[in-house]
Amino acid sequence: MRAYTFTQPRAVREAVTQAGTDTAFLAGGTTLVDLMKLDVMTPARVVDINRLPLRGIKLDRDGLHIGALERMSDVAADRNVRRDYPMIAQALQLSASAQLRNMASIGGNLLQRTRCGYFRDVSTPCNKREPGTGCAALTGINRTHAILGTSDACVATHPSDLAVALVALGTHVHLVSGRGTRTVPLDGFYALPGSTPDVENVLRPGELITGITVPRSMWAANSVYLKIRDRQSYEFALTSAAVAIEWRGRTIRSARIAAGGVGTKPWRLPAVERALTGRPATPDVFESAVRTAADGARPLPHNGFKPALLRRTLVRALTVLAESR
Amino acid sequence: MTVSPVGRDIDRIDGRAKVTGAARYSADYPASNPAVQPAHAYLVTSTIARGSITAMDTVAAQNAPGVIQVYSPFNRLGLRAVPGAGENYAPLEDTQIRFRGQIIAMVVAERSEQARDAARLVRTSYDEQPPRLSLADEPRVPATGPPGVPAPSSTVLAPGVPSIEAALAASAVVVEASFHQPMQHPVAMEPHSVLAEWNSDQTQLTLHSGAQLPHTSAMVAAMRLGVAPAAVRLIAPYVGGGFGSRVFPWFDAALAAAAARQLNRPVMLVLAREQVFTVVGHRSAVDQRITLGASRDGVLNAVRHVSDAAVPFVGYRWMQPAVDTSAVLYKIPNVEFDQRHVMLDVPPTCAMRAPNEAPGAFALETAMDELAVATGLDPVALRLRNYATVAPGTDRGWSSKHLDDCYRIGARRFGWSARRATPRSRVDGQWLVGMGMASAIYPGGRRPEPIQARIQLRDDDTALVSSATADTGTGATTLLAITGAHGLGIPLRRVSSEAGDTALPQGAPSVGSTAAASTVPAVEAAVTAVVAALIQEAVTNPQSPWHGTDSGDLTYVNGQLRGAGRAMPFGRLLTTIGRRSVEATATAQPGPEVAGYHFHSFGAHFCEVRVNRHTGEPRVTRFTTVVDAGRIVNAQAARSQLVGGVIFGIGHALLEDNPLELDTGRLAAGNLADYMVPVNADIPDIDIHFLDRPDPVVNNLGARGLGELGTVGSAAAVGNAIYNATGKRIRDLPITLDKLL
Ligand SMILES: Cc1cc2nc3c(=O)[nH]c(=O)nc-3n(C[C@H](O)[C@H](O)[C@H](O)COP(=O)(O)OP(=O)(O)OC[C@H]3O[C@@H](n4cnc5c(N)ncnc54)[C@H](O)[C@@H]3O)c2cc1C
Numbered sequence A: 001m002r003a004y005t006f007t008q009p010r011a012v013r014e015a016v017t018q019a020g021t022d023t024a025f026l027a028g029g030t031t032l033v034d035l036m037k038l039d040v041m042t043p044a045r046v047v048d049i050n051r052l053p054l055r056g057i058k059l060d061r062d063g064l065h066i067g068a069l070e071r072m073s074d075v076a077a078d079r080n081v082r083r084d085y086p087m088i089a090q091a092l093q094l095s096a097s098a099q100l101r102n103m104a105s106i107g108g109n110l111l112q113r114t115r116c117g118y119f120r121d122v123s124t125p126c127n128k129r130e131p132g133t134g135c136a137a138l139t140g141i142n143r144t145h146a147i148l149g150t151s152d153a154c155v156a157t158h159p160s161d162l163a164v165a166l167v168a169l170g171t172h173v174h175l176v177s178g179r180g181t182r183t184v185p186l187d188g189f190y191a192l193p194g195s196t197p198d199v200e201n202v203l204r205p206g207e208l209i210t211g212i213t214v215p216r217s218m219w220a221a222n223s224v225y226l227k228i229r230d231r232q233s234y235e236f237a238l239t240s241a242a243v244a245i246e247w248r249g250r251t252i253r254s255a256r257i258a259a260g261g262v263g264t265k266p267w268r269l270p271a272v273e274r275a276l277t278g279r280p281a282t283p284d285v286f287e288s289a290v291r292t293a294a295d296g297a298r299p300l301p302h303n304g305f306k307p308a309l310l311r312r313t314l315v316r317a318l319t320v321l322a323e324s325r
Numbered sequence B: 001m002t003v004s005p006v007g008r009d010i011d012r013i014d015g016r017a018k019v020t021g022a023a024r025y026s027a028d029y030p031a032s033n034p035a036v037q038p039a040h041a042y043l044v045t046s047t048i049a050r051g052s053i054t055a056m057d058t059v060a061a062q063n064a065p066g067v068i069q070v071y072s073p074f075n076r077l078g079l080r081a082v083p084g085a086g087e088n089y090a091p092l093e094d095t096q097i098r099f100r101g102q103i104i105a106m107v108v109a110e111r112s113e114q115a116r117d118a119a120r121l122v123r124t125s126y127d128e129q130p131p132r133l134s135l136a137d138e139p140r141v142p143a144t145g146p147p148g149v150p151a152p153s154s155t156v157l158a159p160g161v162p163s164i165e166a167a168l169a170a171s172a173v174v175v176e177a178s179f180h181q182p183m184q185h186p187v188a189m190e191p192h193s194v195l196a197e198w199n200s201d202q203t204q205l206t207l208h209s210g211a212q213l214p215h216t217s218a219m220v221a222a223m224r225l226g227v228a229p230a231a232v233r234l235i236a237p238y239v240g241g242g243f244g245s246r247v248f249p250w251f252d253a254a255l256a257a258a259a260a261r262q263l264n265r266p267v268m269l270v271l272a273r274e275q276v277f278t279v280v281g282h283r284s285a286v287d288q289r290i291t292l293g294a295s296r297d298g299v300l301n302a303v304r305h306v307s308d309a310a311v312p313f314v315g316y317r318w319m320q321p322a323v324d325t326s327a328v329l330y331k332i333p334n335v336e337f338d339q340r341h342v343m344l345d346v347p348p349t350c351a352m353r354a355p356n357e358a359p360g361a362f363a364l365e366t367a368m369d370e371l372a373v374a375t376g377l378d379p380v381a382l383r384l385r386n387y388a389t390v391a392p393g394t395d396r397g398w399s400s401k402h403l404d405d406c407y408r409i410g411a412r413r414f415g416w417s418a419r420r421a422t423p424r425s426r427v428d429g430q431w432l433v434g435m436g437m438a439s440a441i442y443p444g445g446r447r448p449e450p451i452q453a454r455i456q457l458r459d460d461d462t463a464l465v466s467s468a469t470a471d472t473g474t475g476a477t478t479l480l481a482i483t484g485a486h487g488l489g490i491p492l493r494r495v496s497s498e499a500g501d502t503a504l505p506q507g508a509p510s511v512g513s514t515a516a517a518s519t520v521p522a523v524e525a526a527v528t529a530v531v532a533a534l535i536q537e538a539v540t541n542p543q544s545p546w547h548g549t550d551s552g553d554l555t556y557v558n559g560q561l562r563g564a565g566r567a568m569p570f571g572r573l574l575t576t577i578g579r580r581s582v583e584a585t586a587t588a589q590p591g592p593e594v595a596g597y598h599f600h601s602f603g604a605h606f607c608e609v610r611v612n613r614h615t616g617e618p619r620v621t622r623f624t625t626v627v628d629a630g631r632i633v634n635a636q637a638a639r640s641q642l643v644g645g646v647i648f649g650i651g652h653a654l655l656e657d658n659p660l661e662l663d664t665g666r667l668a669a670g671n672l673a674d675y676m677v678p679v680n681a682d683i684p685d686i687d688i689h690f691l692d693r694p695d696p697v698v699n700n701l702g703a704r705g706l707g708e709l710g711t712v713g714s715a716a717a718v719g720n721a722i723y724n725a726t727g728k729r730i731r732d733l734p735i736t737l738d739k740l741l
């Protein structure tokens, strides 16, 4: 048996002291245990954080605060979240399965690992898993892989649906480590693969997510999360769109848009947002605003459909939102 | 008067055990001696597709905690290859690599986690050769199948027609289309697992290992181990799905048994889910081309059906998609099929549910839809116009065939008349709405070999029906009880039943949709035999009130013996004469009465699909299937079979695919997240209607098989509905949204 140390601290300070390099925090375990069984993650230390007081779903003047250990199902069912941040509830509801959502935490969700099949198969080369071994996906089966933010070293998507919605809404992540606490915007939290795809975010060794804050806004309440996939449940996104609009009459005062399933991290689309600002909500406006959405895309042999699908996903999400107004 | 359970909605008699977790699947069995815990085995599989092993370092694995032994080509178990029964080699006996994912070592340890972790420490070096993996580019094997397989190519021509080309040239309308279907996996819920246990002097082996043919699986395991078939008993009353993946045994059972023999200890082996994708067979990828020739008003004149199916170098199954589709479905004077094969370095194939017919019908029934478009005929009318009453080129008809009523009744139930022939003519908000239909056909007759069943009548007025058929979730065990209760004329609650154990009389294999039609006559024969045995007891036992009576004066009716002015339930008679029970085993085999007939079951599928105008996802929203499978024995189980079969078809149409890397032989999917089958959200209410008309020939009840029927044609119905919705004809499965953008 591959041995590792296992601790169950009750205080955050205790947890971060026990953690260091080669440590994995255990929350719901739906990513970690899976990958440990596959030998993809082989931490020397596992720190079970489930006894830490990282709970709570609170709405106040600053916005929505969610503790890192809140379960996906509980956040999706929260009345305030459903009313004021519908795209968050929808993104969660459309993720995984009911059983997984009952286990999986918000912190763990943001840190889940890519579903690239090569990453999960230790018999294949993968720069993210084993830096310097190469990227099997480039020449392999890559229908579900990313088209935006990719590099020659890695083309894996970030799989989280929730992160796409949170990035669109300008969410902040709260972190703690032996060096103290800090707060970073979620968009900047994730790293592009570049030549170091094993570095996925700005977390320092042993640093813990304690919670997130989604700011109050004029657009979050008019939002939708649309997820496109081959089957209707229990699958990751081929593409997804998180769209929030602040209306002035029939005109779009401002928009917040991010896409999933296409990027190596949750993908903000500021150019599309700008193209919608101050425009009426008509099909023509939507079509022309999304024209640039996939600019810079680098399609792979099996995912050449993704740029078009991304544009269509955005138009559909905008249409749904305009119709439900 | 007892009401017969035949034809009613009968709950599975093992349903409670299943939902409460009391049912024991193979890996749930404890060792028979609680003092000897089983050792646990874990497989190591190859990471190249072709070549040989040059060296294997097992030292670290051997020294890992809990490890008992590491078997490999360098520490062999001595298994034998059994040609003709599954794969054509024996694992760990040589260093050759035949496909990626082949078994190359097995670690046995005290605990399963220890075996798994140690297996990861085995280091293998290979001498790699370029694998042959491309269905499109590797050479076609001309139309000669393995010995014993029906002629893979055949031509039937009307008098005076020189060739199929001439027949096609003489046809006013010709439709030609090519189809591709990728590898598909049965993905039964229960991963293949085995507990192997020898008796103390190693003369008897007990295997707990799910099997669709218990006796055959035990026999093949015996041959691989080099022991007499009688030395192996297989016990697996519960099997977590077959779908063709448990027809012949894979190597799990023999490997575990060989290790158990060497270690003198029970051994349990459970395949990891990713191993199930390569150690266990799949349905081969297949390319097909169909050419239909017809008159302007849609009367078929010719069909040519050419297929190139992948066949693994290791065996074992050669696909023949035309045999029970293009060769029999329609009245066509000129028929040619050419079923070629392409040998590849891929994992073994198996007879996955409707093995030939599902891909064959997808091609044929899509081409028929294209012919309907080309001739301007309604798809149902086109099929009725070409209705076959005898098989092409013969005067051989069917034992019973009401497919025409399936079409008509199905069309009515579904509301087919609301369909508009022009594609894209129905839009509902964001969704394009289309309707499609297709035919289903699958052999529905009995096994040719003798099938046995045993009935025991007991002194508490209950009966036990036993037959070593397999219940892969089909309801076979329940069917034994229903048929027994019907034959004995006693309430179902007084009948119990058992299957899936080679110590029982050899029953019908759970293959080819033959189990029900073959089991029913065996149970009927056992009823006759046990009644005769009961009467014999009654007239010969000195304690019996009928002692000395002429046996011809006694009759058995609904659980009672009657005659000579008295009547007595069999339980009371047995109590009176001091017998706990009386039993008899009987055999049934089809006789001359079945000669000269085709036996098929039939159906008609109708479905509605919605395709999103923006993003292209196809979603099945309505489905109706009308079935002619003779008399229905258990309406509930039969409906489950058809619903499950249609879901299979929806999966084939929209989801199932396991892309193969052409340079490495690696399969993209090795789990149930990446290998996609439908989930509940993908499946609408499925309306199944049975004509329920007894077949006058197949057996006394008139019941034919239906387990695979729903899988045949259902994918074509979905594809045809997608065409009607969008105007796009996708002949390359699965029909995913990117093909509809
Ligand atoms: C079959 C399947 C389908 C799925 N489908 C979807 C889907 O459609 N959409 C989707 O978005 N997700 C999906 N998921 C992913 C699922 O949402 C994640 O596995 C889950 O959210 C992870 O949360 P967890 O609490 O279980 O994390 P864990 O597995 O416990 O941890 C995940 C990672 O985060 C680290 N970690 C956890 N909490 C913290 C913390 N507070 N601070 C620092 N590090 C931490 C762990 O060390 C580990 O590296 C699916 C998962 C499975 C297995």
Ligand code: SF4
Residues within 6 Å of the ligand: A114, A116, A117, A118, A119, A125, A126, A127, A128, A129, A134, A135, A136, A137, A138, A153, A154, A155, A156, A197
């Ligand atoms: S895409 Fe990234 S995760 Fe996938 S194989 Fe390449 S490097 Fe690894």
